[in-house]
Amino acid sequence: MIELDQGNRRQSVRLDFVSDVIVRSAKGDKIIKGELINLSIGGMSLRTPVLLDNGLQCIVAILIKDRYSQLVIKDVEGVVVRSSDGEIGIKFKHHFEWLALFHVYYSKSSETD
Secondary structure, rough: EEOOOOOOOOOOOEEEOOOOEEEEOOOOOOOOEEEEEEEOOEEEEEEOOOOOOOOOOOEEEEEEEEOEEEEEEEEEEEEEEEEEEEEEEEEEEOOOOHHHHHHHHHHHHHHHH
16 A cells, blocks of 8 residues: 655655565674565665664665565665664665565555455
């Protein structure tokens, strides 16, 4: 589902998309797994039982699984901007150039439902 909240300070569209995510600290000393909640050109939100410190520089990998294959988008640099109640918010250092791929994949998967 594509969601644009007019009352929100965000300047871009968020895409609700469920997928596996792996986040590791830039130093490589912490690695956690979580579930993507939503994604935008500027950042993402994920659900995870293990929280990371705000301000932590991190590297993200997003795993998109289909029936017969898996696509991995890796080496997305970011910083943890929110970490509480089982949820982490990550702001990307650079615009997420693969966002259009998620829109296409979402459209494809909703056609088969």
